[in-house]
Amino acid sequence: MSDLYDGPVIDAHHHLWDLETNLYPWLEPGTLVPHRYGDYSAIKRSYRAADYLADIAGQGVVASVYMEAEWDPSDPLGETRYIHDVHAETGVPGAMVAQAWLDAPDAAEVLAAQAAFPLVRSVRHKPGGPTSPQEVQQGVRTLMSDDAWRAGYARLAEHGLHFDLQTPWWNLPEAADLARDFPETTLVVNHSGVIASRDEPTLADWREALRTVAAVPNTVIKASGLCVEGREWATEDQRGPILDMVETFGADRVMFGSNFPVDGMFVDYAGLVSTYRDVLAALAPEQQRAVFHGTAERVYRPRSITAG
DSSP states (O other), X not given: OOOOOOSOEEEEEEOOBOXXXXXXXXXXXXXXXXOTXXXXXGGOSOBOHHHHHHHHXXXXXXXXXXXXXXXXXXXXXXXXXXXXXXXXXXXXXXXXXXXXXXXXXXXXXXXXXXXXXXXXXXXXXOOOOOSSHHHHHTTOOOGGXXXXXXXXXXXXXXXXXXXEEOOOGGGHHHHHHHHHHOTTSOEEEOGGGTOOOOOHHXXXXXXXXXXXXXXXXXXXXXXXXXXOTTSOOOHXXXXXXXXXXXXXXXXXXXXXXXXXXXXXXXOOHHHHHHHHHHHHTTSOXXXXXXXXXXXXXXXXXXXXGGGO
């Protein structure tokens, strides 16, 4: 076993939000949308750069990637301006994934505008679709198979943008088709393929779905979002899934992401990083560095926290 990793860390997936100033419909008082973690009322509080910097203190985080936080969907550029202002004031984040609705009539204009911002590296549009493997078997598909949505996706390459995909694991074969059809666009699988349980039949099917999407070379994955509703965070719960992702994709296509403050409902930042250090200690030092730093550096090219 290698020593615990003590090198630089890039957090490839976190949020910030100021609920007193900006609109996030899902975080509004009295609103609870369906969420894989269940009741998320605990995170209905502002989480600003100062809060994030306090959370990461002492954990070796040298750069971070902001993920769009379901800001007011009528104003995708407003979120991007806000995050650039935050970066100018605080040095975080060092890169961002912006909001864009790929099937909207103004998708071409929004993508061009987002790509013009210096921190934007990727966009996210959750594609909806099947809510169970059974629906996939019945022929239900996500927006990844919709012609208008794909027309928007086709524009990403001309702007040098990646696509961040958040969808449950049973939709990853459809994602593999999408990535294969657009080889110039890097597809970033979010939150470990959204695996919401730890029973062995589910894990077996999840691993098969991972193999399907990993077979397409322009895909990478974030080892993030591994909390399970109603279950306390435990390192042993995460060992298998994290190592499975590295085995399937290779360490140079896997990256660490905290999903803070959302995953902070289950574990503090130090405890989260400690789990990853413990699990990844089974790997060679260069593999550990890839997951903690190298993959995210290559994919997102974030500015360092000290370069605000």
